Amino acid sequence: xxxxxxxxxxxxxxxxxxxxxxxxxxxxxxxxxxxxxxxxxxxxxxxxxxxxxxxxxxxxxxxxxxxxxxxxxxxxxxxxxxxxxxxxxxxxxxxxxxxxxxxxxxxxxxxxxxxxxxxxxxxxxxxxxxxxxxxxxxxxxxxxxxxxxxxxxxxxxxxxxxxxxxxxxxxxxxxxxxxxxxxxxxxxxxxxxxxxxxxxxxxxxxxxxxxxxxxxxxxxxxxxxxxxxxxxxxxxxxxxxxxxxxxxx
Amino acid sequence: xxxxxxxxxxxxxxxxxxxxxxxxxxxxxxxxxxxxxxxxxxxxxxxxxxxxxxxxxxxxxxxxxxxxxxxxxxxxxxxxxxxxxxxxxxxxxxxxxxxxxxxxxxxxxxxxx
Numbered sequence: 001x002x003x004x005x006x007x008x009x010x011x012x013x014x015x016x017x018x019x020x021x022x023x024x025x026x027x028x029x030x031x032x033x034x035x036x037x038x039x040x041x042x043x044x045x046x047x048x049x050x051x052x053x054x055x056x057x058x059x060x061x062x063x064x065x066x067x068x069x070x071x072x073x074x075x076x077x078x079x080x081x082x083x084x085x086x087x088x089x090x091x092x093x094x095x096x097x098x099x100x101x102x103x104x105x106x107x108x109x110x111x112x113x114x115x116x117x118x119x120x121x122x123x124x125x126x127x128x129x130x131x132x133x134x135x136x137x138x139x140x141x142x143x144x145x146x147x148x149x150x151x152x153x154x155x156x157x158x159x160x161x162x163x164x165x166x167x168x169x170x171x172x173x174x175x176x177x178x179x180x181x182x183x184x185x186x187x188x189x190x191x192x193x194x195x196x197x198x199x200x201x202x203x204x205x206x207x208x209x210x211x212x213x214x215x216x217x218x219x220x221x222x223x224x225x226x227x228x229x230x231x232x233x234x235x236x237x238x239x240x241x242x243x244x245x246x247x248x249x
Numbered sequence: 250x251x252x253x254x255x256x257x258x259x260x261x262x263x264x265x266x267x268x269x270x271x272x273x274x275x276x277x278x279x280x281x282x283x284x285x286x287x288x289x290x291x292x293x294x295x296x297x298x299x300x301x302x303x304x305x306x307x308x309x310x311x312x313x314x315x316x317x318x319x320x321x322x323x324x325x326x327x328x329x330x331x332x333x334x335x336x337x338x339x340x341x342x343x344x345x346x347x348x349x350x351x352x353x354x355x356x357x358x359x360x361x362x
Contacts, residue, residue, distance in 0.1 A: 045290075049283070051283075055281070067318070191317060212328065213331075223317060227314050230314050
């Protein structure tokens with residue numbers, strides 16, 4: 001029997017603006033992080049999305065559906081105690097084992113599918129960042145030039161800590177830095193990125209059939225997590241905050 | 250640029266998800282902060298209707314991403330409740346999952362007490 005979920009212990013969810021940003025109120029109590037810090041977020045849109053998560057809980061609180069709240073908690077508490085450099089290195093390290101860079105040699109139909117679907121994304125990323133990525137069928141993966149790493153490290157360094165937590169989250173969901181860049185650069189939709197990340201699985205499903213309680217379950221979960229991470233990155237990036245202000249002005 | 254489809258379609262999808270969310274609490278979705286925020290954002294979006302405006306595209310991208318988030322969570326929860334939320338299954342239920350039925354023997358199996 002799965003562990004009991006907490007009951008919804010509040011009636012109203014509201015947002016207030018504090019010194020550190022936007023706060024969430026559950027009735028008259030302030031929302032806090034697991035480590036007991038005051039829950040504050042830098043963007044109003046993010047605060048509204050988090051409040052919506054809390055307000056849409058019915059009888060019990062299903063934390064496993066509240067991805068934005070979880071991402072904010074991770075950013076506020078930083079439970080792994082990593083700094084900006086470590087987050088960036090963790091994300092760039094994924095390039096060595098990036099899903100879209102690893103290719104199969106057989107069967108021919110899957111080889112072709114990977115070429116047709118993944119090559120355009122790699123070429124886009126290579127052009128966009130002026131780097132070389134490539135792909136490989138070897139078990140050791142492609143050899144990524146040191147310059148590629150440098151360029152991507154300095155690109156990621158332009159993001160703040162919150163956005164980087166989101167980027168690393170998306171990278172680990174999709175098992176791909178290239179696809180994650182596609183999402184941060186508005187090149188791919190979440191649905192497209194998830195499809196590309198699961199390309200081999202989708203191929204096997206086409207061949208052998210879909211099992212709702214395994215494949216669909218994983219697909220929806222991966223989509224939800226990737227969408228949450230992507231939205232989080234966009235809402236926490238400063239450029240977006242400025243544009244939102246412009247739009248409201 | 251990502252293929253997002255029409256903003257109107259995204260907008261309708263978001264309204265649909267907000268209605269689902271608020272059907273649970275029983276309050277009209279038009280009273281929620283999320284609805285008010287989205288109305289404001291989509292109106293601003295319409296005002297700046299220059300072609301290939303990056304801010305406009307970015308806003309639509311975020312709206313489509315939010316739609317994907319709400320929809321996937323709803324479908325994930327539905328699958329979770331149907332298949333994963335109730336602890337261990339009986340032998341009959343497990344067989345049913347993969348489209349099988351347990352054999353039935355008329356008059357019992359002969360070794361019952």
